[in-house]
Amino acid sequence: MANAYRPDGLSPVSDLNGRPWNGAGRIMSTTTGDGTAIGIGDPVLALGTSTTWPDGTVTKDVKIAATTDVIEGVVIGVLPDTRDSTIYRAASTARRLLVCDDPNVLFEISDGNSGTPIPAADIGLNCSLSIGSPSTTTGRSGCILNNTTQQTTNTLAVRIIGAVPRPDNEVGALAQRFLVRINRHRYVDQVAGL
Numbered sequence: 001m002a003n004a005y006r007p008d009g010l011s012p013v014s015d016l017n018g019r020p021w022n023g024a025g026r027i028m029s030t031t032t033g034d035g036t037a038i039g040i041g042d043p044v045l046a047l048g049t050s051t052t053w054p055d056g057t058v059t060k061d062v063k064i065a066a067t068t069d070v071i072e073g074v075v076i077g078v079l080p081d082t083r084d085s086t087i088y089r090a091a092s093t094a095r096r097l098l099v100c101d102d103p104n105v106l107f108e109i110s111d112g113n114s115g116t117p118i119p120a121a122d123i124g125l126n127c128s129l130s131i132g133s134p135s136t137t138t139g140r141s142g143c144i145l146n147n148t149t150q151q152t153t154n155t156l157a158v159r160i161i162g163a164v165p166r167p168d169n170e171v172g173a174l175a176q177r178f179l180v181r182i183n184r185h186r187y188v189d190q191v192a193g194l
Contacts, residue, residue: 003169005175007132009041009073009141010107012100013179021105025076025098029059030089036064038075038089039134043139043157045071046186051094059096067128067146068155070184072103078139087139095177103185108164111145113175118147120163120171125154126183145178159183 013023014032029051030038038044044062077098078089089095095110111118112130128149132142149156164168164177 002069003170003175003177005110005113007033007110007113007142007144008041009134009143010043010109012074012076012105013043013108014106015102016104016106016181018109019102025100026073026101026113027057027079027118028062028072028097028099030063030093030095031061031098032094033038034063035091037091037134038064038097039141039143040075040077040088040139042075042090042134043069043071043129043182044073044075044097045069045178047189053096062097062099064131065129065157066131067157068184069157070186071157071182072186074105074107074182075141076100078137086136088134088136091140094121099108101187103182103188104180106161106179107158108177109145109180110146111174111176111178114169115147115174117119117172117174118145118150118178119177123160123162123178126153126159127151127180132188145180147174155184157182157184
């Protein structure tokens with residue numbers, strides 16, 4: 001049976017020791033100057049700026065991370081401003097995001113639905129992400145593993161830890177699901193401060 005193609009970004013699952021993810025996140029923000037929509041499951045990059053909100057809180061500003069960026073964390077929620085707020089962060093809007101920024105969290109993600117599937121032999125390699133538009137219905141990210149970039153290169157975004165162990169996940173077929181860890185994370189990489 002073919003794997004179901006569900007590009008929904010990075011979903012936190014557990015820590016490196018196998019304990020279930022505890023649901024923790026940190027509130028961060030986006031600015032009106034960023035013209036890219038952000039969905040739940042998208043990786044984000046810190047901008048080195050902050051926003052002071054009308055209630056007096058100050059939050060670190062982020063934007064969607066590109067392929068070679070050092071990742072701050074992954075969006076796990078978009079806080080509503082009003083009862084009519086979108087469930088994702090629309091382009092060019094200032095919104096507060098809940099971000100999982102723990103460098104020890106493992107995430108589930110889908111690989112692509114075209115080209116060559118990622119083989120089991122590539123577990124342990126690093127891989128790039130392909131960023132897609134979020135769903136306006138579910139608010140979920142369109143981010144997937146780029147199934148053409150598996151290498152030992154240390155500058156790639158994530159490390160493939162293993163295949164998701166479920167009967168509906170056929171390893172070696174397109175649209176398979178993997179567990180990954182952020183490889184270029186702000187809190188573990190040797191990177192300059194902002």
